Amino acid sequence: MSYDKTALINRYRWYELVGIYAGIALFLTFVLAPFVEGFLVSLKPLSQLFSSPYRFWPENGSFDAYFTMWDSVPGFARYIFNSFFISTIATLIVLLLVVPASYAFARFEFKGRGQLLGAFLAVNMFSGAVLLIPLFRLMRTMGVLNTYFAMIVPGVAFLIPTAIWLLRTYMMRIPRELEEAAYVDGASYFYTFRRVVLPLAMPGIAVVAITTFICAYAQQFIFALTFNSKTEYMPLPIGLFAYFGRQEVIWNELMAASFVGIAPAMIVIFFLQRYLVSGLTAGAVK
Incomplete structure (x- = not known):
């Protein structure tokens, strides 16, 4: 059965299409303008940044800042590695804990399930700054200050609630009939979870992994200032x-350092974006 792919587009009048594309262009302008301005600032000499009148496009712009930035802050490559390492480990820990927990919340009825989910949601309402002093005392008691552990664990604790809510919603869309058929064939709960549920949940897991990595990459400032004093x-x-x-x-x-610093996260998103899109749209037609 063939159909005209432009049928939906042709339903709009020309001025409606102009309005739609104008709205999209306006939205993209507000979203991309800070990145464009930041990139152009990285190409300008310092003498041009505060010149009057202000010039949007740099005069005699160059990439010198991308080379001199390494000398201004020695060990900057170490900072980038630390962020990437902390985010990666935090993401792996979150996935290890959240995947089975989300399946349990999605499939099993147990006492206090609703209250526990509500408590997870309430955690996101508190800023990390509110818990800094208790967390600092806890880390000091455990003797883990000035380590990677001191930044990974608090980050994981704040990332788990959101990840559970996201993945639980996705797992609820997986048909129960598939699991029931496996049970009839004699499969155990663990075997069914590993061989039936996990393959179907991979798009959702990919979404959670990407969002967790991005959040972990962005939330390290306050934890680092509080729990660490060593540059390494x-x-x-x-x-x-x-x-x-x-x-x-x-x-x-x-x-320039900001663009170089976010490059690892952008590379990860670039290679995993197809999983992100499939995970966000999967289940829409189920």
């Missing part, structure tokens, strides 16, 4: 903060 364990946000001097801010190198 500091993440990227602390390295970026080093460009704020007492007398001036090296804005062009700061912008």
